[in-house]
Amino acid sequence: MNEVSDRVSDWFAAGKRVVLATLVQTDGPSPRDEGAMFAVSSEHDLAGAISGGCVESELVDIADDILAGGPPRTIAFGPDDDLNGGPTCGGTLHVVTAELSRETFDAFLAAQAAGKPFALAIGMAPPHTLRVLTDEGEITGCDLERTFVLRYGAPPQMYLIGAVDVARPLLTFAKTLGFAVTIVDPRAPFAVPSRFPGAEVLVAWPDEVLAEAPIDERTAIVSLAHDPKFDVPAIAAALRTPAGYIGAMGSRGTTARRTAALKELGFTDDELKRLHAPIGLDLGSRTPEEIALSIVAEIVQTRRGGAGSSLRYGTGPIRSKGRQLVNV
Numbered sequence: 001m002n003e004v005s006d007r008v009s010d011w012f013a014a015g016k017r018v019v020l021a022t023l024v025q026t027d028g029p030s031p032r033d034e035g036a037m038f039a040v041s042s043e044h045d046l047a048g049a050i051s052g053g054c055v056e057s058e059l060v061d062i063a064d065d066i067l068a069g070g071p072p073r074t075i076a077f078g079p080d081d082d083l084n085g086g087p088t089c090g091g092t093l094h095v096v097t098a099e100l101s102r103e104t105f106d107a108f109l110a111a112q113a114a115g116k117p118f119a120l121a122i123g124m125a126p127p128h129t130l131r132v133l134t135d136e137g138e139i140t141g142c143d144l145e146r147t148f149v150l151r152y153g154a155p156p157q158m159y160l161i162g163a164v165d166v167a168r169p170l171l172t173f174a175k176t177l178g179f180a181v182t183i184v185d186p187r188a189p190f191a192v193p194s195r196f197p198g199a200e201v202l203v204a205w206p207d208e209v210l211a212e213a214p215i216d217e218r219t220a221i222v223s224l225a226h227d228p229k230f231d232v233p234a235i236a237a238a239l240r241t242p243a244g245y246i247g248a249m250g251s252r253g254t255t256a257r258r259t260a261a262l263k264e265l266g267f268t269d270d271e272l273k274r275l276h277a278p279i280g281l282d283l284g285s286r287t288p289e290e291i292a293l294s295i296v297a298e299i300v301q302t303r304r305g306g307a308g309s310s311l312r313y314g315t316g317p318i319r320s321k322g323r324q325l326v327n328v
Helices: 002-013 056-067 102-114 136-140 167-176 206-212 228-239 252-264 288-304
Strands: 018-027 037-041 046-048 073-077 092-100 118-123 130-133 147-152 157-161 180-184 200-202 220-223 245-248
Touching: 002 018, 002 037, 002 046, 002 102, 018 056, 018 147, 037 056, 056 073, 056 092, 092 118, 102 118, 102 130, 157 167, 157 206, 157 228, 167 180, 167 288, 180 206, 206 228, 220 228, 228 245, 228 252, 245 288
Parallel strands: 157 180, 157 220, 180 200, 220 245
Antiparallel strands: 018 037, 018 092, 037 046, 073 092, 118 130, 118 147
């Protein structure tokens, strides 16, 4: 529900009712993963997506019927359905559509704020109830044949080293992808919280922060300082963690000098292969926003296992289920 929760929160605050459509099963190709959500308010505000636009108009009509007193339901959208041509991906989408109560949504937000694993259980058979499960025993004991369970945990972390201009659009992209972002810079005039709304901003030495930070394989560490006083110790600290993505800004000359400095600290060629430097995919980026886009594109490519090349030149499936990460 993370993809729609901000909008849904605003709708409830404005006194609106909300219908939630959840993709619970896919047969064949699908534009979205199972668990994708589309929310409709009683005033036709929209958030999220189930498909690339093939089924959403039909879901709005279903939401209107539910809000008028009709029953919640599971509906299968197949490629032969006569609704705006049906899903053009060629697969069948099974969608549960039901009203989301304010009580359930508040329970979701409370569980999310607690920072512990929890789940949203969606009944796949009537009455299609929506429940928030916070006890691990309750989650694992749920009847999986009749219930679609979406597990949630703490959001993945992103640490940005250097409170520079690129950090601002990168923060925006990272939040959209669901990261909790911490910006670290020892220079107080740069590390001003008002410049980076929505991030934790620390005036501290990055290597000291990373040495104590809770870092796992979902974590991304991005050094934007391209100043050896900051980034060499920070990258060294990052390489000693299990972070799934480590990247560093800088020209090829800067990268070569940084690599030499890291080797002097004892890092091997194999260890340095974890470092994405120069950072980002080759998009021809020039502006801070374009550079930030190239960085998040590389982070997604690394996490999902993509090739990073143009899809127009490929021949295999566009979306490989083997590459999907679950609730990251």
